[in-house]
Amino acid sequence: MMRIGLFTDAHFAEGLTANKTRMCWKSLDKVKRLLAAFAGMDFAVQLGDLINACGDPDKDMENIRKMQHVLAEGGIECFGVLGNHDVESARKAVFLPGHARGYYHFDRENVRFIVLDGNFTSEMISYEDAEWDWTDSYIPNEQLAWLADTLAQTEGKAVILCHQNLDARANDPHVVKNSEEARRILEESGKVIAVIQGHCHSGCFQVINSIPYYTLKALCEGEAIPYAEAVIDGNGIRVVEKELTKE
Numbered sequence: 001m002m003r004i005g006l007f008t009d010a011h012f013a014e015g016l017t018a019n020k021t022r023m024c025w026k027s028l029d030k031v032k033r034l035l036a037a038f039a040g041m042d043f044a045v046q047l048g049d050l051i052n053a054c055g056d057p058d059k060d061m062e063n064i065r066k067m068q069h070v071l072a073e074g075g076i077e078c079f080g081v082l083g084n085h086d087v088e089s090a091r092k093a094v095f096l097p098g099h100a101r102g103y104y105h106f107d108r109e110n111v112r113f114i115v116l117d118g119n120f121t122s123e124m125i126s127y128e129d130a131e132w133d134w135t136d137s138y139i140p141n142e143q144l145a146w147l148a149d150t151l152a153q154t155e156g157k158a159v160i161l162c163h164q165n166l167d168a169r170a171n172d173p174h175v176v177k178n179s180e181e182a183r184r185i186l187e188e189s190g191k192v193i194a195v196i197q198g199h200c201h202s203g204c205f206q207v208i209n210s211i212p213y214y215t216l217k218a219l220c221e222g223e224a225i226p227y228a229e230a231v232i233d234g235n236g237i238r239v240v241e242k243e244l245t246k247e
């Protein structure tokens with residue numbers, strides 16, 4: 001059995017409240033509290049938008065370092081997924097040291113966790129190197145081929161982790177432009193037991209062709225401290241959405 005602590009969209013920035021409801025400045029403390037609450041779990045995953053750019057690159061880097069320090073000192077291994085706001089504040093490699101690309105996989109027990117990077121334009125240019133808009137998100141062909149290949153080589157089951165959304169919601173810009181193509185690869189593999197994603201702050205859940213798509217609620221919104229716990233055992237996966245009580 002495996003237990004995983006999950007959270008998304010911390011949008012941390014010292015002193016910043018954004019879009020009226022995003023209490024970016026509270027997120028460092030919220031993440032600290034979550035990591036403490038995850039004690040005893042096997043590992044944690046943050047699903048992107050760890051940082052909110054504040055308009056000052058030096059301050060952004062300071063905020064990134066502060067958050068990375070909290071993650072390193074949290075007492076639990078935490079894997080990262082790239083979000084659009086992260087790429088606003090720094091190059092992808094700053095968030096994923098050791099990974100040459102924004103996508104990668106890791107194995108735990110007999111489960112493969114596949115981290116995708118939706119931070120590309122529909123011209124398949126990385127946000128790092130493009131003038132981009134968050135509503136234009138895409139998984140380039142090269143990454144899709146890697147995904148199909150990585151799934152083909154998976155012996156057990158697989159869980160997909162992505163900031164942007166891979167399920168189908170008509171006219172919702174949180175969904176990547178070629179999500180249908182990505183879903184076909186997931187479905188044809190027959191190995192994917194769940195897709196877990198962030199980005200759409202209100203959260204969402206749907207099942208498409210037997211694959212559950214969990215969109216977790218954003219950590220930065222208001223006072224709430226939402227997270228999820230995934231339990232994987234011989235029966236499959238259960239993702240339970242929870243909230244830490246406020247102080």
Ligand SMILES: [Fe+2]
Nearest residue numbers: 009049199218
């Ligand atoms: Fe976000």
